[in-house]
Amino acid sequence: MLKNMILSFSLVVGASWAHAQVPVIKIDGSSTVFPITEAMAEEFQTAQKGKVRVTVGISGTGGGFKKFCRGETDVQNASRPVQSSELEACRKAGIKFLEIPIAYDATAVVVNPKNTWLKSITVDELKKMWEPTAQGKVMKWSDVNPAWPKENLKLYGAGSDSGTFDYFTEAIVGKAKSSRGDYTASEDDNTLVTGVSNDLYSLGYVPLAYYEENKGKLKIVGIVGGEKAPKKNEAVLPSRATVEAGTYFPLSRPIFIYVNEASLKKAEVKDFVGFYLDNSAAIVPQVKYVPLPAKAYEMGKEHVKKNKLGTVFGGHSEVGLKIEQLMKREGSL
Numbered sequence: 001m002l003k004n005m006i007l008s009f010s011l012v013v014g015a016s017w018a019h020a021q022v023p024v025i026k027i028d029g030s031s032t033v034f035p036i037t038e039a040m041a042e043e044f045q046t047a048q049k050g051k052v053r054v055t056v057g058i059s060g061t062g063g064g065f066k067k068f069c070r071g072e073t074d075v076q077n078a079s080r081p082v083q084s085s086e087l088e089a090c091r092k093a094g095i096k097f098l099e100i101p102i103a104y105d106a107t108a109v110v111v112n113p114k115n116t117w118l119k120s121i122t123v124d125e126l127k128k129m130w131e132p133t134a135q136g137k138v139m140k141w142s143d144v145n146p147a148w149p150k151e152n153l154k155l156y157g158a159g160s161d162s163g164t165f166d167y168f169t170e171a172i173v174g175k176a177k178s179s180r181g182d183y184t185a186s187e188d189d190n191t192l193v194t195g196v197s198n199d200l201y202s203l204g205y206v207p208l209a210y211y212e213e214n215k216g217k218l219k220i221v222g223i224v225g226g227e228k229a230p231k232k233n234e235a236v237l238p239s240r241a242t243v244e245a246g247t248y249f250p251l252s253r254p255i256f257i258y259v260n261e262a263s264l265k266k267a268e269v270k271d272f273v274g275f276y277l278d279n280s281a282a283i284v285p286q287v288k289y290v291p292l293p294a295k296a297y298e299m300g301k302e303h304v305k306k307n308k309l310g311t312v313f314g315g316h317s318e319v320g321l322k323i324e325q326l327m328k329r330e331g332s333l
Helices: 002-020 034-048 060-068 084-093 123-130 163-173 189-197 208-213 240-245 267-286 294-305 323-327
Strands: 024-029 053-056 075-078 097-111 120-122 154-158 184-186 202-207 222-224 252-260
Touching: 024 034, 024 060, 024 267, 034 053, 034 075, 034 267, 060 075, 060 084, 060 163, 075 267, 097 163, 097 189, 097 208, 097 240, 097 267, 097 294, 120 123, 123 154, 123 163, 123 222, 154 163, 154 189, 163 202, 184 189, 189 202, 189 208, 202 208, 252 267, 267 294
Parallel strands: 024 053, 024 075, 120 222, 154 184, 154 202
Antiparallel strands: 075 252, 097 202, 097 252
16 A cells, blocks of 8 residues: 555656656737737647647736846747837846847727728828827717717727837827827727627727637728828728738838847747747738748848847837848847
């Protein structure tokens, strides 16, 4: 009896010890980038046959950078570049990193499927809806355009910890984080989809991939991009073709992973990042995002090989730049 108990105890301890020895890659950050990284993590773990575990959280880009710059995660999903305050936090903690673009995303402006009056919208109309001075003043659809219904305008958008919030406000209002506050906000894009799909007089913005997954619940709206847009006065819908051509302006952008330099020295993290870049061209479109040009992934591999540290954005977002332009810049920490 005692012998059997000792044997059972040994097996349990042995199994626990073996499980504890499986290395874990910790990832957090953007809900926009999450579907890509989750798919990568699943494929990578299958390829590794259980020898590595990958965890992927959704704290939003801002929430994720807080963890990343404390050294709590190995990889950070980001739907916009690292900002000055986050750079400073990483500097203070001694966290150095690589910035790797992995796909294009487009932010889709969506309304309820039963909306009959809106087929396209201008950047100026969106700004009129979303700028801080609209709060308490622009309350009905007709306040934006007299031809639209005199019904209460219900807005749904990303929460303040979301990189999509930062990018949308930068592109539409002209300043990151500059937005009215009286709207339904969430870092969970599925919450926004549900809100718009249940409210006839609603308008919201979500990553294109979330629209693609919920076409039956939402109606997408073409954007008239303004004076700087490649196609002036023409409403453009987001698609792989319009994002790659830069004509879906100004709501398309590259999205990123950031990799802790210290973590990259671990074999499992280096293997994961290599796997990510090798498989992005195939996996990114499977989860309804737009892949980068093949050359961009090759440049990403070269940056990993040469340990190119820092950000090429200088601590702020930029609208309308081509990916090849960005990747040729020197990085800074």
